[in-house]
Amino acid sequence: MLPLLSLRFAWLISGACLLFPGSQLTAPAEAGTLIIRRGGIYTGSYRSTDSAVPCIRILTTEPVTLRACNLAGAGNLIDATAGGATLTVEHCTGLGLPPNKDQTRRGRFIEINSARSLTLENNALTQTSGIAVYQWSGDGTPGQTLSIRRNTVRNIDGRYRDGGGTTVSCISLNQVHAVANVDIAWNQVLNEPNNSLVEDNINIYNSSGTARSPINIHDNYVQGAYPYPATAAKFTGTGLITDGNGTSALTATGYVEATGNQFVSTCNSAMNIAGGHHVRFNNNRMVTSGLLPGGTKLNATYCGIAIFNFYQQAVFGNHQVDNNTMGMVKWGYNNPYPDRNDNGDYGYQIHTNTQHLPNPITLQTEADEWTRWNNKLKANKVQVGPASLTPPVATRSKQL
Secondary structure (H helix, E strand, C coil): CCCCHECCCCCCCCCCCCCCCCCCCCCECCCCCCEEECCCCEEEEEEHHHHHHHCEEECCCCCCEEEEEEEEEECEEEEEECCCCEEEEECCCCEHHHCCCCCCCCCEEEEEEEEEEEEEEECEEECCEEEEEEEECCCCCCCCCCCCCCCCCCCCECCCCCEEEEECCCCCECCCCCCCCCECCEEEEECCCCCEEEEEEEEEEEECCCCCCEEEEEEEEEEEEECCCCCCCCCCCEEEEEEECCCCCCCEEEEEEEEEEEEEEEEEEEEEEEEEEEEEEECEEEECCCECCCCECCEEEEEEEEEECCCCCCCCCCCCCCCCEEEEEEEEEECCEEEECCCCCCCCCECCCCCCCCCCHHHHHHHHHHHHHHHHHHCCCCCCCCCCCCCCCCCCCCCC
């Protein structure tokens, strides 16, 4: 924890960004955005109604903590794309406002490039276009890695205000190569049909852990992956996918382990291995009834887990898919039971010890997964989402 002398608060009304924290110390600002140029702990409420203007921009490599912030914006809520950030975001809320431009998506909760360290814990994201992590400059030690834990997410939304939309993910890693100690765990993601548009809830694209320390994706609950409208027949999203067109062991996705996750009501596939090497999907649960809450049939469901070398990579392989529990409705199919397609068949039938739930798979079966998740949280004494924090007393820094 940083000392109190590092605390900085800001009171700013400028452009489209309004800051309402409990102290009246000043901080640098530019074009309506809170610009953070020095390390410290920041708290407060920040709002932007301009799709081109983030609420907070990080322009320092010194350690920064955003704690108990309330963020609302049409654009990206947190912009840390300058490189080299050492950033912790904890117990914050982020609300994506409607875009103020056509053919423009809602903003991301955070977009960060070439970070040295990123920790996102116990935050609540609503109606954003997720978390985007591009490249990495840290060394993968525990102090220079990526942790995304115990966050709650509702309605990842790539829709445009004037119709159509773009592909967005709840969590996307792109070109994060050979980073140890990556932990994505105990996150709760709920996407409502016809009020969200997510592609892959978790997309690991040309990114990798190490042989000794794989990217660890465990104990997450993901419900909802739908086209828009939800009854459309075409959808290419997933609950989780390993992806990317890298051609070497270093540049392709690799060393990823997903275990203990739950994927509920996902169109297309719950989990895909579409690229990479040394991917393990073990001991996960996948349940899709093929129905909307009112009982209308979904038309874009497909399977539980599919393995296919989409990019025809020479390095593709050394995967393991074992002891997963599935109950995936695909109308008209018969795998292993009528109106089911649990294991996708693309020529890589490496599933072992699959536990097929008995028919019928219903909306109640999905509801049972939600009960299972909440019981799991209680049993492990895990709290997801922000805690109620009393903001610390602001102390003027000698550097301000």
